Amino acid sequence: MHAVVWSNNCLTLLNQTLLPAKVEYIDCYDWQRAAEAIKRLEVRGAPAIGAAAAFALVLGARAIAGLTMPEFRQKLADTAEALQQTRPTAVNLFWAINRMMSVLQKLPEQADTLAAIAALEQQALAIAQEDKAVNEKMAVHGAKLFTSPVSVLTHCNAGALATVAIGTALGVIHEAWSQGNITRVFADETRPLLQGARLTAWELMQAGIPVTLITDNMAGWVMKNNMVQAVIVGADRIALNGDVANKIGTYSVAVLAKEHGIPFYVAAPTSTFDFTIHSGADIPIEERCATEVTSLGGNCVAPQGVEVFNPAFDVTPHPLVTAIITEFGILRAPYNQAISQLSKQCE
Known part of the structure; x- marks a missing residue:
């Protein structure tokens, strides 16, 4: 599909x-x-x-x-x-x-x-x-990060539905699962538009990959109970210093992963890198309409007229990122050097 x-x-x-x-x-x-x-x-x-x-x-x-x-x-x-x-x-x-x-x-x-x-x-x-x-190529490179069977957590949807092919983060998951090194995926529901619940869970079930759906606020408890051993997400824009813009809620997951000593991986093609900006502070964050937050399935779930803040993305600071998976290989800190070298490969 x-x-x-x-x-x-x-x-x-x-x-x-x-x-x-x-x-x-x-x-x-x-x-x-x-x-x-x-x-x-x-x-x-x-x-x-x-x-x-x-x-x-x-x-x-x-x-x-x-x-x-x-x-x-x-x-x-x-x-x-x-x-x-x-x-x-x-x-x-x-x-x-x-x-x-x-x-x-x-x-x-x-x-x-x-x-x-x-x-x-x-x-x-x-x-x-x-x-x-x-x-x-990203799938092959990313799968090398998983050398023994683990469960992973992902946020939003970075699969075939988000690309022209097999996906970024989910592409890596597909490859590692085929090698026997990913046993289960925990998918955050990803409020307010539920891309994790509607899309990621559906994609993984279609592929026969074991998936457990959780609400966004369950991620910390899942980590605390050692139910996942790694996090892998996609990206919408990556700055020269390695700051990563992705679906809102990604930053929270990265903070939780850091607290629990869990690697936090980002899978993104070079077309997602913005070589013109130095940090995440320069990334414009889209804000969307209030009804996405105040309604669920077409039904109003909040008081009429309540003020709403609805950023579609957040920025994960590069110190929280364990590695970035690209078609050229795995990037690690210091990211400013790694990404500068990547930009030369793309010229």
Whole structure:
């Protein structure tokens, strides 16, 4: 089951807001519907968002094929800017859009809009295909961290639903489980939108991997009772010093892991690293609507008019991170040196 599919000039997205109760796909024939899907979290997960935005730009380009090349460039730049406004934290979105727009800059002077559209489509397909390869490499590298059977805890969803392939953190879990070195996964429910309960638990059950669902506030007690021996999560943006932005609640899990002497691993492709910012203090944190907190399953569970603070992400400081798993291998502290070297490998 794929979260992002491109076929016959249509971007098809698995509607993750309906899972696990209903499996429904959204066909996007214009970039506006794709942008809406990103904003609504119908497609989510940093790598999947990046791929969806790349194909959305292809849709946007096809809609303006009749313009002159200068007009085409300007209109597509406007579309790119609109897509960037959909989710401010996940850096893969900006990485994919910038990579797509660089295609236009590399076209020969005499190129027309049809040539530009073809080049844009090839780039979007390359982004999707590369994500698959990157997922597989991360899984292999990450599995090396697990040399004997353990139970692990994860937060939010960093699986196939969040990428174009097998996932980041869940990709590692799949590989280590196949080798007999992960015996069970404890999945935080991940309030307020329950990605852990709705998506991660569902994915793992589909794969036949033993999973136990817990509420977010049970993680500490599970660790205290030695029910998990490691934590592995994904990421939405990683700064040069190794600070990690991920789904809200990740920071709390990292603090608890540190207190209990449990390794805290992050799995993320290089497209999730932001080589332009020095620390997590520079990462913009998206805040979402109050109803996500005051309602559950469409039912109001809080007093009418109560004030709500609803950040979608938090930042885990790098001293709490044991290692970062990438397609190039395992990064360890000092992260500023390791990530600086990683940036050179990506040039």
